[in-house]
Amino acid sequence: MEVVFITLGYPDNGGHGDLYYDLMQEFKHNGHGVTVVCQTEKRHNRQTELSQAGGITVLKVRTGNVTKSGLVEKGVSTLLLEDQFINAIRTYLGGRKFDLIIYTTPPITFERVIRYLKNMHGDGMTYLLLKDIFPQNAVDIGMMKENSLLHSYFRRKEKRLYEISDMIGCMSEGNRRFVLGQNPDIPAEKVEVNPNSIHPADRQQKISRTHIRKKLGIPEHALLFLYGGNLGKPQGIDYLIRSIDLYRDQDDVFFLIVGSGTEFPKIENYIRARNPGNVRLENFMPKEDYGKVVHSADVGMIYLDRRFTIPNIPSRLMDYMDSAKPVLAVTDPHTDLKDIIFDARCGYYAEAGELAEFRDAIEQIKRDRGKLRQLGENGRRYLEKEFNVTESYDIIMRHFIKDGSGEDCSKTKHYSSQGAQALSETQ
Numbered sequence: 001m002e003v004v005f006i007t008l009g010y011p012d013n014g015g016h017g018d019l020y021y022d023l024m025q026e027f028k029h030n031g032h033g034v035t036v037v038c039q040t041e042k043r044h045n046r047q048t049e050l051s052q053a054g055g056i057t058v059l060k061v062r063t064g065n066v067t068k069s070g071l072v073e074k075g076v077s078t079l080l081l082e083d084q085f086i087n088a089i090r091t092y093l094g095g096r097k098f099d100l101i102i103y104t105t106p107p108i109t110f111e112r113v114i115r116y117l118k119n120m121h122g123d124g125m126t127y128l129l130l131k132d133i134f135p136q137n138a139v140d141i142g143m144m145k146e147n148s149l150l151h152s153y154f155r156r157k158e159k160r161l162y163e164i165s166d167m168i169g170c171m172s173e174g175n176r177r178f179v180l181g182q183n184p185d186i187p188a189e190k191v192e193v194n195p196n197s198i199h200p201a202d203r204q205q206k207i208s209r210t211h212i213r214k215k216l217g218i219p220e221h222a223l224l225f226l227y228g229g230n231l232g233k234p235q236g237i238d239y240l241i242r243s244i245d246l247y248r249d250q251d252d253v254f255f256l257i258v259g260s261g262t263e264f265p266k267i268e269n270y271i272r273a274r275n276p277g278n279v280r281l282e283n284f285m286p287k288e289d290y291g292k293v294v295h296s297a298d299v300g301m302i303y304l305d306r307r308f309t310i311p312n313i314p315s316r317l318m319d320y321m322d323s324a325k326p327v328l329a330v331t332d333p334h335t336d337l338k339d340i341i342f343d344a345r346c347g348y349y350a351e352a353g354e355l356a357e358f359r360d361a362i363e364q365i366k367r368d369r370g371k372l373r374q375l376g377e378n379g380r381r382y383l384e385k386e387f388n389v390t391e392s393y394d395i396i397m398r399h400f401i402k403d404g405s406g407e408d409c410s411k412t413k414h415y416s417s418q419g420a421q422a423l424s425e426t427q
Contacts, residue, residue, distance in 0.1 A: 001400070002033045002096070004117065006085070006103035006110055008066060010038035010058065019315055020104070022199045026393040028055055035096065037089060039063040039081070050092045061088040066107070068260060071143070082112045089116065098124050102396070106132040108154055111161040118164060127396055128165040129194065130179065133310045134158065140308045141233050162186055167399060169194025169392075174311030174336035196315045197392040200384050201322050209296045216280060216293070222254040223366065225328065226297035228290065229316045231261035236305035236330075236352050241270045243330065243358045248276040253362065256297070258282040258290060294323045298372055299347075299365060304331035306352035311335045321346065321383035326375035328361055344386075346379030 003024075011018050020036075028034050040046045040060040048062045063084050064077025101117050101124050103110050114126055135154040138144035144151050162168060162183060168191045170176040176191050213220055231237055244255045257267060260283055267281050285293065294300070300320030304312055312335050320327050327347030329337050338349040348365060350357035365372070 001099045002035070003027050003100045003102065004035045004037065004093075004096075004098040006037050006101070006113060006117075008039050008104075008106065010036050012053075019196055019198060019318070022389045023197070023392055024056055025054070025199070026389045030393065030397075033057075035059065035093065035098070037061065037085060037093075039066065039085075041065045041067065041077075048088050048092075059088060059092050061085050068262075070262075078107050078109055081107060081109055085110070085113045086116050089113070100124060100396075100400075101126045102129065103127075104129045104131050105161070106134060108132075108134045108158045108161055111157050111164060114161070114164050125399060126164060126166045127399075128161065128168045130168055130170050130175070131196075131315075133175075133179065133182075136182070137234065137308065137310055137312075140310065141305050142307070143233060159183065166190070167192065167396075169395065171195050171313040172311055172336050172340065174334070174339075175313065178309075178311055192395065194392055194395045195387055196313060196318055197387045197389045198318050198322060198383075199389045200380075212289075212292045212296045216256065216282075218254050218256065218280070219251060222252055222278065223299065223369065224297045225253060225255050225299050225301050226258070226293060226325075227255070227301040227303065228258045228294065228319065229314070231257070231259045231264045231267065233263060234305055234308075234312075235261075235263070235303045237263035237266050237303075239306065239330070239352050240303050241267060243355060244279060245270070245274065245276070246355060246359055247278065247362065248274060249278060251278065252366070254278045254280070255301075256280050256282070256293065258285050258293065260284065291323075294319055294325065297325055298369075300325045300327050302327060302329045302331065302337070304329075304335060304337075304352060306332050308332040309334050311337075313337050313340070318383065318387060321379040321387065324373075324376035324380040326365075326372050326379065328365065330358060330361075344379050344382035346375050346382060 005020065005024055007020055011021050024034050024036060035057040037059045038061070040062055041064065042062060043065050046060065046062065048060065050057065050059050052058070061084055063081055065073055066077045066081070098117065101114060103114055105128070118124065118126055135144055135151050135158065139146045139151065168179065170179060170191060170193055172195060173193055176193055179191055180186060180188055210220060218224055227240070247253050255278060257280070264283065271279060271281055302314050302316055304314065317327060317337070327341055329341055329347065329349050330352050331337055333351055341347045341349060348361045350361040
């Protein structure tokens, strides 16, 4: 079977732990032909190119700067994505036939790209991996006004992307319920849970906790809380600052923040103004070094803005579970991330904005210091069972399974015709 995967980000040199790289490798390992179409932002000064990487064809499309950019540049670059991707596909992959078209959000503006591929190969199945529910998430955190012209435009794009998708894979059951509640015209059987997943790492590697702590100036006796990942508005950075400031200069805890994003300067300004002795901020860290930091931490932290109404499941959870680290989630009350953590028995939860809850969680972690290793092991076992990339692969492939009579038991044909009808109605 020939598979094409449409996404924004895809690692140049591969690498374990990337959701999309691991999934595409799983398809390749199972004998399928795989083509990836992704972007290379203009800041990297590279032109559109077709190459091979680890047995996978990768088409990198030159685009504007969508990530780590201001709102205006990000908006314009996002609007131009569809034509840039379509032109590159037409030029480099025009003669190719694909049986399965997989794509992700963000961005929501891939709708015409998927339509183009579907029109080229009407019998191919389309599968959306829904990682971002836009524009509602932008409305939630005040980046877009509900019912504005911009919101209406993106909402139409969102609905059309859902219509053209034969199947929609959501990150959690709460995520699935939200999508169906906001889009009652979507058949319930078209939406399923297909969670974030990776290939669990080999656990044989031994890493010196003492060495990396000395390198970063972190006391050996302190409980090390690590926040790694994006530092943008969705993470509620104002509250992250307020919460860690509760423990400013307490020598039994240390907060290490590793990441980048539009809110990075806020943390810089906080450190400059308050000069906390137990907070360190790192803008960039090589992947190998970051992996050592994760292994050396005591607790991995996840933050989400308290205003979100969408049940988000940050992929950062995979890193912590993979390294057998307990999790402290500080999020809005709507996400079922807290339910996953409690079900896995791998960590703690505090509602974002509730400083008393955050303090209670930290104090509980202090008391549980002897239990942290077991909590981390619980998370690792949960990852191996529930968030293993082989499970995500099987969820997608079951739509191609035939019964003993040779009849197609999947929903693929039904939804392909339904999607085609929806397209004809919108054209």
